[in-house]
Amino acid sequence: MAKGTLFVMTGASGVGKGTLRARLMERVKLYYSISMTTRPPRPGERHGVDYWFVDRERFLALREQGAFLESAEYVGRFYGTPRAPVERHLAKGEDVLLEIEVEGAKQVKARAPELGIHAVFLFVVPPSLSELRRRLLFRSGHLDEAKLREIEARLARAEREIAEAGELGFDYVVVNDVLEEAVAALDRIVRSERLKAYRQQEALARALVRHPELEAELDEMERWMVDRGGTRD
Numbered sequence: 001m002a003k004g005t006l007f008v009m010t011g012a013s014g015v016g017k018g019t020l021r022a023r024l025m026e027r028v029k030l031y032y033s034i035s036m037t038t039r040p041p042r043p044g045e046r047h048g049v050d051y052w053f054v055d056r057e058r059f060l061a062l063r064e065q066g067a068f069l070e071s072a073e074y075v076g077r078f079y080g081t082p083r084a085p086v087e088r089h090l091a092k093g094e095d096v097l098l099e100i101e102v103e104g105a106k107q108v109k110a111r112a113p114e115l116g117i118h119a120v121f122l123f124v125v126p127p128s129l130s131e132l133r134r135r136l137l138f139r140s141g142h143l144d145e146a147k148l149r150e151i152e153a154r155l156a157r158a159e160r161e162i163a164e165a166g167e168l169g170f171d172y173v174v175v176n177d178v179l180e181e182a183v184a185a186l187d188r189i190v191r192s193e194r195l196k197a198y199r200q201q202e203a204l205a206r207a208l209v210r211h212p213e214l215e216a217e218l219d220e221m222e223r224w225m226v227d228r229g230g231t232r233d
């Protein structure tokens with residue numbers, strides 16, 4: 001069976017990756033890889049659903065053991081993709097979705113060939129930096145000095161990542177301005193990737209099959225048409 005495709009969705013924090021992911025997964029079947037992080041949960045976030053929330057010691061120990069496909073530090077916290085579930089689902093022919101930042105995406109890009117993983121890199125951008133700032137402010141609720149500094153750090157990082165996007169060599173760039181349009185674009189990307197030749201080996205093999213019963217019927221029809229000295233009518 002053909003292995004699944006690894007879709008790596010990258011984009012600044014606050015650009016709406018979480019919403020896009022949820023909406024995309026209503027339209028196409030994908031296994032979402034739940035990341036591990038050392039940052040504390042935000043209100044409403046659940047362990048094992050949004051993230052695996054762990055402490056720094058545990059994270060570093062797992063990283064030491066090679067348990068992550070990639071990992072990165074982001075604004076003072078660690079984030080990583082547990083490797084085993086990703087490989088298991090890809091091996092079953094299922095497509096897997098990662099939602100990670102740029103450093104992690106670079107690591108996946110570097111390792112994918114040696115791991116025999118076909119990865120497709122999607123970069124989600126805001127319509128503008130100001131719009132991103134508006135979204136980050138909007139979702140933060142009550143603002144204090146620490147939160148303000150974190151927003152500034154996230155904005156600065158977003159600016160750098162977007163400026164450097166060309167270097168990573170993303171396969172697709174999706175602007176998250178009108179949500180429905182961005183979801184539709186991601187949907188089309190996933191469906192198109194599934195039509196790529198490397199995923200269509202079974203369809204190619206089936207296309208070469210001759211069915212004995214149908215062949216026999218066609219033989220008979222062919223003889224009949226020849227006997228009538230022409231076409232069917």
Ligand code: 5GP
Pocket residue numbers: 011012013014017035036039070071072074079080081099100101102103104105
């Ligand atoms: P947040 O704290 O806003 O949930 O995530 C911060 C950033 O870390 C986001 O850009 C998010 O995509 C990224 N991130 C989440 N999980 C992972 C992961 O497993 N690996 C990497 N490299 N980045 C991640």
